[in-house]
Amino acid sequence: MSERKNKEVLSGVHFWQGDTACAEGAIAAGCRFFAGYPITPASEIAEHMAKRLPEVGGIYVQMEDEIASISAVIGASWGGLKSMTATSGPGFSLMQENIGYACMTETPCVIVDVQRAGPSTGQATKAAQGDIMQARWGTHGDHEVIVLSPNSPQEMFDLTVKAFNLSEIYRVPVIILSDEIVGHMWEKVRVPSPEEIEVYNRRKPSHIGEPIFGGVGEVGVPPMPRIGDGFNLLITGSTHNEYGYRKTVDPEVHRRLVTRIVNKIRENADKIIDVETQNIEDADIGVISYGCTSRSVYDAVILAEKEGITVGHVRLRTIWPFPEKVVKEVAERVDFILVPEMNLGQLVYEVERVVGCEARVKAISKIGGGEMITPEEILSEMRKLLGR
Amino acid sequence: MANKHFALKFLREETLPTAFCPGCGNGIVMNCFLKAVEELGFHDLSGFAFVSGIGCAAWCVSPYFKADSLHTTHGRPIAFASGLKLARPELNVVVISGDGDIAGIGGNHLIHAARRNMDLLVICINNFNYGMTGGQVGPTTLHGVITTTTPYGNPEYPFDLARLVESAGANFVARWTTVHVRQLINSIKKALKKEGFRFIEVVSQCPTSFGRRIGKRTGRDLMKWFKERSIHISKARDVQEVEDVIIVGEFVDRDRPGFVRKIHEIIFKVREENV
Ligand SMILES: Cc1ncc(C[n+]2csc(CCOP(=O)(O)OP(=O)(O)O)c2C)c(N)n1
Ligand code: SF4
Ligand SMILES: [Mg+2]
Numbered sequence: 151m152s153e154r155k156n157k158e159v160l161s162g163v164h165f166w167q168g169d170t171a172c173a174e175g176a177i178a179a180g181c182r183f184f185a186g187y188p189i190t191p192a193s194e195i196a197e198h199m200a201k202r203l204p205e206v207g208g209i210y211v212q213m214e215d216e217i218a219s220i221s222a223v224i225g226a227s228w229g230g231l232k233s234m235t236a237t238s239g240p241g242f243s244l245m246q247e248n249i250g251y252a253c254m255t256e257t258p259c260v261i262v263d264v265q266r267a268g269p270s271t272g273q274a275t276k277a278a279q280g281d282i283m284q285a286r287w288g289t290h291g292d293h294e295v296i297v298l299s300p301n302s303p304q305e306m307f308d309l310t311v312k313a314f315n316l317s318e319i320y321r322v323p324v325i326i327l328s329d330e331i332v333g334h335m336w337e338k339v340r341v342p343s344p345e346e347i348e349v350y351n352r353r354k355p356s357h358i359g360e361p362i363f364g365g366v367g368e369v370g371v372p373p374m375p376r377i378g379d380g381f382n383l384l385i386t387g388s389t390h391n392e393y394g395y396r397k398t399v400d401p402e403v404h405r406r407l408v409t410r411i412v413n414k415i416r417e418n419a420d421k422i423i424d425v426e427t428q429n430i431e432d433a434d435i436g437v438i439s440y441g442c443t444s445r446s447v448y449d450a451v452i453l454a455e456k457e458g459i460t461v462g463h464v465r466l467r468t469i470w471p472f473p474e475k476v477v478k479e480v481a482e483r484v485d486f487i488l489v490p491e492m493n494l495g496q497l498v499y500e501v502e503r504v505v506g507c508e509a510r511v512k513a514i515s516k517i518g519g520g521e522m523i524t525p526e527e528i529l530s531e532m533r534k535l536l537g538r
Numbered sequence: 539m540a541n542k543h544f545a546l547k548f549l550r551e552e553t554l555p556t557a558f559c560p561g562c563g564n565g566i567v568m569n570c571f572l573k574a575v576e577e578l579g580f581h582d583l584s585g586f587a588f589v590s591g592i593g594c595a596a597w598c599v600s601p602y603f604k605a606d607s608l609h610t611t612h613g614r615p616i617a618f619a620s621g622l623k624l625a626r627p628e629l630n631v632v633v634i635s636g637d638g639d640i641a642g643i644g645g646n647h648l649i650h651a652a653r654r655n656m657d658l659l660v661i662c663i664n665n666f667n668y669g670m671t672g673g674q675v676g677p678t679t680l681h682g683v684i685t686t687t688t689p690y691g692n693p694e695y696p697f698d699l700a701r702l703v704e705s706a707g708a709n710f711v712a713r714w715t716t717v718h719v720r721q722l723i724n725s726i727k728k729a730l731k732k733e734g735f736r737f738i739e740v741v742s743q744c745p746t747s748f749g750r751r752i753g754k755r756t757g758r759d760l761m762k763w764f765k766e767r768s769i770h771i772s773k774a775r776d777v778q779e780v781e782d783v784i785i786v787g788e789f790v791d792r793d794r795p796g797f798v799r800k801i802h803e804i805i806f807k808v809r810e811e812n813v
Contacts, residue, residue, distance in 0.1 A: 157812065183625060204808040209624045209801060213617065214650035221614040221647075222621030225589070228608060229625025251611050377587050377606045377622060378629045382550075384601050386609035395553075395601060396609075 158206050159344040168306040168333040169194035169236075172262060172326065173202060175310030176234050178347055181260070182208035183233040185222035187215055187241060190274050191330040192264040195236035216241035220248040223259050227252075228385060230376035232314055236262035238330075239281055240271065242288070249323050250289030251387040253411060256321035256363065256374070258352055260313045263325060264333040265441075267517065276520030277330035279441055282496040285325050286470050292408050294415035296324045296422060297470040299440040303337040309467065315350040316422060320414055321371050327469060329492070330520060331442035355381070364392025368410055369417040419471040426465040427476065433462025435532050436480040436487040436509065438501050440466040442522060443490050449525035454532055461532070469497070474504045481508035486535040490514035490523045510535075545572040548583055553601045558594065561757025563716040563742030567663055568598045570719055570740075571634070574726035587629045589619040591644060594670045594744070595636035595663035613643030616651045619658050627798045630730060631657070637664040638676040641697055645677065648737075652706035655734040657796040661726070662699060662737070665744035673747030684751050699739045704790045709734030711789040715741040715764040718786060725788060733796035741784055 159178045166174070173195050176184070184199040186192075196212065203210040209226070213219040216237050223233040237245065242263045252259055265281050267273035285297045296316050300309045306328065313324040355362060355373040358381055366372045372392070375381045384394030389404045397403040415422065428451055430436075435454075439447045444465040451461045462480050466473055481487060487509050489498040498513040505511050514531055516523045532538075545568070558564050575583065583605035590596035592612035600609035610618045615633045623631040633640075640648055640662045651658060667685055668674040674687040678699065682691045700713040710732050712725040722740060729736040743749060743760035754760045764784060769777065771787030 183621065185621060204805045205812055207805055207809065209805075211620070211624060211801070213620075214646050217614060218617035218620070218647055218650070221610065221617030222624070224610075225608065225618035225621030225623075226625040227621075229622045231625040233621070233625075247611055248614065376626070377608065378626045380584055381606065382604055383606045384609070385607065386600060387611055388609070 159341060159347065161341050161343045164339045164341065165336060166303050166339045167194065167336045168300070168303040168328060169264065170198050171303040171306040171339045172236070172310045172328070173198035174341065175307035176260065176314065177202055177206055177208070178307070178341065179232065179311040179314035180349055180351070181232045181234050181314060182206070183223065183226040183231040184208070184210050184235065185213050185219040185226070185233070186235050186237065187213055187219050189238045189241050191266055191333045192236040192238050192262060194333070195262060195264070216244040217248065220245040220261065224248060224252050224255070224257050227257050227259050228377045232258070232318070234260040234262065236264065238264050238266045239268040242281060242284065246288040249295065250291060250293060252323040253289065253293040253295065254387045255385050256372070256411060257323070258317040258321055258374070259323050260310070260317055261323060261325045263327050265327065265329040267520065273518070273520065275330070277442060277492060277522070278517060278520070279329055279443065279492040280496070280517070281327060282469065282491070282493065285327050292412055294322070294412045295470060296320070296322060296415065296468070297327050298324065299327050299466055299469050300332055301441055301444045301465065302332065303335055303339045305467070306332065307339050307341065311347060311349070315348065318350045318352045319371065320418065321352065321374055322415060327441070329442050331522065361392035363390055363394050364407065364410065369413045370410070371414050415471055422468060422471060423473045424467040425473050425476050426467065428463040429460050430462040430464065430476070430480050430483070432460055433480065433484050434460045435536060436462045436464070436484045437528070438464050438466065438477060438487060438489050438497070440469055440497065443492060446523050446525045446528060447490065450528035450532070453525055453529045457538065459532060459536065459538070472500050472504070477501060477504050478508070481505040484509055487511045488514055488528065488531055490528055492516055492523065544576055545569060547581070548572045548575065548604055549602050550604045556602060557597065559746045561743065561745045562594070563665065563744070563757065564595055564598050564663060566716040566719065567634070567661065567740050567742060568602065570722045571661065571726055574723045574730065577723065578727055578730060585630055587622060587626065587631050589615045589622065589631065589633045591615040591635040591639035592670070593636035593639045593668070595634065595665070596639060598634050598663070613639050614647065615639065616644060616647040616658065616660060620651060620656050623657055623798065624801070627657070627802070630659070633658055633660040635662065636669065637662055637666070637678040637699070638668040641699055642677040648703065649706040652703045652708040652735045652737065654797050655707060655709060655794055657733050657735070657798045659729050659736045659738070662739045663742045664699065664739050665742045665748055667744060667748040669744040669747045673751060685748070700737070700785070700789045703737040707735070708737050708790065709794055709796070710736040710791050712787065713739040713741065713784070713789065714786050715768055715784060716743060717761050717765045717768065721786070728791070732793070733799065734794055735796070
């Protein structure tokens with residue numbers, strides 16, 4: 151193994167903050183282009199990429215704003231590089247139009263949103279989980295993206311690798327929805343050897359003339375060439391046929407394209423979805439959690455155990471597509487499901503939709519000052535519901 | 539076929555004729571660009587990548603050019619092109635788009651790409667209005683002019699795009715009109731051979747959405763007007779008011795190293811130190 155290769159994957163055990171681990175995960179996954187704009191609490195990702203990308207022959211560029219950043223990322227992806235940007239709420243809002251462009255043109259790219267308290271400038275340095283619905287529905291029109299939620303620096307590394315892989319496999323923007331707590335948290339991170347890290351690359355067309363925007367059935371993912379390889383590509387955010395020609399009035403072409411870019415995610419949800427579960431077989435009460443809040447749930451599970459309460463905990467590593475099946479499964483076994491979130495209720499509505507009448511769903515909401523929901527707060531809510 | 543138009547080899551013939559209105563200036567710009575490419579000795583567009591935004595001007599390259607084209611969102615082609623150029627530095631990346639796209643909604647990308655000296659050729663087709671959406675006022679619309687959104691006359695003043703981009707740091711800046719075909723071809727040829735940020739503004743006619751509102755109903759009327767108002771930069775040293783004249787010519791031609799070269803110098807240095 152050459153020394154250069156060693157620089158690409160820093161195998162070993164490190165003490166890193168989440169943002170650093172995210173940047174290293176990207177490099178390990180093969181990311182060679184980063185465009186961004188400074189914003190707390192995501193700036194450390196850009197700073198780390200600025201230092202590290204040149205070492206591995208990659209390009210770092212700070213753009214004039216977040217719109218330019220996501221634009222450059224999409225342009226670089228069509229140039230054949232795995233590309234990423236990182237931001238927080240205000241910048242994430244600015245990126246929305248072009249996230250839709252990436253969905254429509256089926257451009258692989260990774261967008262990190264290290265959430266802070268909004269709306270607007272809000273509490274710029276304080277954690278929150280308020281971008282759940284924006285990550286799902288931020289851009290206009292019918293679309294699907296994949297949204298992952300890490301809860302530790304280790305997962306900032308692991309899920310960033312995964313984000314690139316999913317993005318390459320499904321030709322879709324993947325959002326890493328982190329938060330200030332996980333982004334700034336320092337913990338041990340184990341970076342595997344390069345051989346242990348699974349890396350997927352976009353499928354290339356086998357010949358010039360192969361359709362690259364369709365021709366793969368109703369849920370398929372077409373191959374993707376680079377710009378500059380003789381394909382005479384027509385890439386457009388307007389509705390297009392499988393060869394890229396704009397078809398801006400034909401209802402059938404629009405239905406076919408938009409349905410496929412939605413269904414290629416929906417129909418593959420089982421392959422995409424990744425959750426961690428605790429005790430869901432014999433639970434007295436259910437908890438659905440994600441991101442930093444799940445760390446408090448771990449403790450609440452232990453505290454409850456001491457009181458004889460078995461908590462069925464589902465921690466979502468994938469938020470979108472929403473892991474309906476496992477949530478339903480828990481709902482069938484318990485009477486109550488708690489959804490703690492650092493917002494005034496976002497994912498809880500999705501849980502309610504899925505659970506229906508199977509169980510009573512209750513939000514535990516907390517915002518302001520970046521204060522986490524504590525294990526005790528979760529425990530006391532459980533006691534109340536179970537009448538203990 | 540000996541008498542086939544030279545440009546056809548660079549075009550997707552199945553997409554012709556273009557969707558542009560009769561008398562539109564976009565065809566002249568396409569023709570001049572392709573002539574420049576032909577005169578430089580290219581037989582196809584395989585070494586090029588074209589990027590455009592949203593608007594009539596943005597359609598010149600997509601779908602008509604037989605080449606790779608990235609038809610992006612409104613105002614963002616320069617930013618998309620920057621990422622593409624950095625990923626594929628060996629390609630000649632060219633942006634062709636409208637005045638509203640490049641100088642209005644995308645104005646920030648324009649000045650920053652010029653400042654950064656990003657290795658792109660940007661051709662801005664300035665028809666003084668938002669043509670595609672029906673002739674609304676834009677950042678280059680002349681003062682006092684009536685448009686669909688300035689029914690009482692434009693209270694604002696237009697950008698002098700060439701001077702704006704020159705002062706932002708571009709390596710090469712020229713402005714011509716669709717009347718100055720030979721000069722435009724020559725400037726495109728010169729620009730294509732240079733590195734860094736290169737900007738060519740082409741004042742162009744939009745009879746449909748703009749001309750008819752100022753009493754110039756045909757492309758020909760507008761071109762006559764351009765010809766009368768044009769004054770070469772060498773004779774326009776003292777002219778400050780862009781209102782009454784169109785200053786044409788090459789505004790700047792310098793050779794600062796482009797961004798791509800700079801960033802690759804950094805990568806080279808970092809990797810040498812690390813191995
Ligand atoms: C974000 C956004 N805002 C507005 C529009 C609507 N729109 C489409 S084309 C256009 C104007 C284009 O003007 P210009 O770039 O000058 O091109 P022209 O049509 O004049 O050649 C506008 C405003 C859009 N597509 N996207
Ligand atoms: S509206 Fe104007 S710019 Fe657009 S095609 Fe017609 S003449 Fe050309
Ligand atoms: Mg215009």
